[in-house]
Every structure is written in C-alpha cells, then in structure tokens.
Ligand SMILES: Nc1ncnc2c1ncn2[C@@H]1O[C@H](COP(=O)(O)OP(=O)(O)OP(=O)(O)O)[C@@H](O)[C@H]1O
C-alpha cells in the first residue's frame with residue numbers, strides 16, 4: 001500500500017463527519033447519520049442517504065444520529081458509521097492499521113474521551129491521537145497560535161459551541177456549551193408549535209434556518225414555506241415562516257452563546273484580551289453561517305468578529321495540518337488535558 005493512506009484525520013461532529021487522508025485532502029463530508037437493520041444488525045445506509053431516512057423508517061429499520069452534543073451517544077452505531085465511512089474512502093485491503101487523528105470537544109469526561117478512542121481502534125486504527133476541536137479549528141482558520149499575541153476562536157457546530165483564547169501555541173482559557181445548530185432547529189420546531197399549533201420536522205426546520213435565518217431582524221424579510229401537521233386536525237398544512245420568526249425562535253439560544261463568550265473573555269488575562277479587542281474573534285463551524293451572527297456578536301461584545309473562510313471545514317483542515325507535520329501534531333495533542 002502507498003504511504004499516502006496510512007494517516008487519516010476524522011472530524012467526528014454531531015452533525016457531520018469529515019475525513020482527511022494525508023496526500024489526498026478532504027475525501028468525505030457527510031451527515032452523522034446511520035441507518036441500521038434492527039433484525040440483522042447490518043448497516044443499510046450512512047451519511048446523506050441515511051439522513052433522508054430520518055423519521056421515515058419502518059419498524060425494522062432505525063436511522064439515528066449516533067452523536068449528541070459533541071459526544072458519542074451510542075458506541076456501536078458510531079463505530080458502524082465510522083467503519084462504513086472509512087471503507088468508502090479507503091479500500092479495505094489498503095486500510096492497514098493507519099494512524100488516526102480525531103477531534104474531541106473541549107472538557108469532555110474521561111469516559112467520553114475513551115469512547116472516542118475505542119471507536120477509532122475498533123474501526124481499525126493502530127495509533128489514535130485526540131486533538132481538541134477548537135485547537136484544530138484554529139489551525140484550519142489559519143490563526144497564528146504560535147505568537148505571543150492572544151487570539152480567540154469560537155466554533156459553533158451542530159451540537160457544541162466551543163471557544164478558546166489561544167496564545168503561544170496553547171489554550172489559555174476555554175469554555176464549551178452543549179448548545180449549537182441542532183438546538184436552533186429544535187427552537188424553530190418549538191416556535192412553530194406554539195405559534196401555528198403545527199408540528200414540523202427538524203430537518204425542515206434546519207432548511208428554513210439555512211435559507212432565511214438571521215441572528216437579528218433585517219430590513220428585507222424573507223419567507224419560506226414548509227409542510228407541517230396541524231395538532232388539532234391532524235392534517236397537513238403549509239406554514240410560511242419569515243426571517244423574523246426564525247430570529248425570534250433562536251434568539252434565546254444565541255444569547256446563551258454570546259453570554260458564554262463574554263464569560264470566557266472575562267477570565268482572559270488583560271494582556272490577551274487587549275489583543276482580542278484589537279483583532280477580534282474568529283468564528284468557525286457550520287452555525288457561523290447564520291446570517292448576521294457576526295454582526296450580532298460584534299454588537300453585543302463591542303469588538304470585531306470575523307467569519308473564517310469555509311467555516312464548515314476549519315476543523316478538518318486543521319486536523320489535516322497535523323497529519324502533514326508531526327511537530328504540529330505534537331503541539332496539538334500537548335494541550336489535551338489529562
Ligand atoms: N448556511 C447555514 N446557515 C445556518 N446554519 C448552517 C448553515 N450551514 C450549516 N449550518 C448548521 O451548521 C451545523 C453543522 O455545523 P458543523 O458541521 O460545524 O457541526 P459539527 O462539527 O458536526 O458539530 P459539533 O462540532 O458541534 O459536534 C448544523 O446545525 C447546520 O444546520
């Protein structure tokens with residue numbers, strides 16, 4: 001086998017899994033969903049095709065998101081999902097005990113951490129390195145963590161919002177909140193139930209959020225129609241939502257994230273917070289794409305906020321950088337608290 005495929009990086013996210021193969025780059029990017037036949041235990045689908053099955057499976061099939069709030073909620077389905085993804089990008093015959101670098105949220109418990117390691121070994125890795133997601137995100141967004149200057153990164157994904165102040169190649173202060181994009185979807189479902197007495201699917205709520213969502217009310221109201229089920233009649237109904245609806249639905253969750261950023265800044269040594277005041281915060285993760293989120297956070301905190309380039313790919317790109325350089329990898333895993 002070629003030396004190329006020996007090192008693999010995995011961003012095992014709550015919403016999406018991404019795989020990086022050394023020498024090839026990002027080779028896979030799919031939703032963290034797996035569909036399993038309950039009777040035989042075999043994997044029927046993973047990723048995009050499994051996500052389409054969510055909420056539509058017959059009794060004999062389960063379609064699940066095996067991760068919740070950034071951590072493994074179900075070991076076996078996570079293992080099956082990861083194995084299937086890896087076998088999609090690397091033929092089984094070539095998959096000879098690779099080195100696997102995998103990201104974890106900051107501040108997870110030892111048990112949660114061992115579950116990630118366990119899944120990686122079971123999926124066939126010879127060596128497993130864990131790297132904190134914020135650290136990877138900082139490499140991937142090209143923040144210069146080597147410098148003595150402080151910088152702050154906020155990664156808002158599907159399950160967790162993580163933030164860290166970095167200086168001299170390490171994490172100085174960090175916080176993690178188990179609330180992110182998937183909570184926004186639930187907020188929208190809840191809002192629609194209260195306002196229209198209708199139930200909509202979480203996947204539809206996510207679509208509305210992506211299409212017309214905004215962190216604050218804008219001059220130009222956009223509209224988007226989804227199918228719901230009326231709770232009184234039980235019949236399907238068209239529901240037209242506006243940007244304002246989405247903003248109201250997700251406001252409370254967004255405020256929680258902003259509050260955690262504020263608390264993190266308050267714990268930051270003054271020399272470093274002065275740097276952050278000057279240079280601003282960088283936001284990464286899929287939820288950084290919510291319209292006006294940067295402007296909203298900037299307004300609340302009174303400092304500049306920048307959205308990273310391709311915010312969905314920062315973590316996996318950063319993991320890729322650690323595969324290219326053993327020095328970078330050593331630095332990254334060094335910050336992992338034991
Ligand atoms: N254009 C968009 N507007 C708003 N939200 C978006 C957009 N694109 C993606 N998202 C949201 O981003 C989230 C996924 O982001 P990401 O892939 O960074 O999460 P993850 O890495 O899987 O999760 P985590 O890091 O929390 O475990 C989803 O909740 C998705 O709905």
Ligand SMILES: [Mg+2]
Pocket residue numbers: 013014133157158285315
């Ligand atoms: Mg992530």
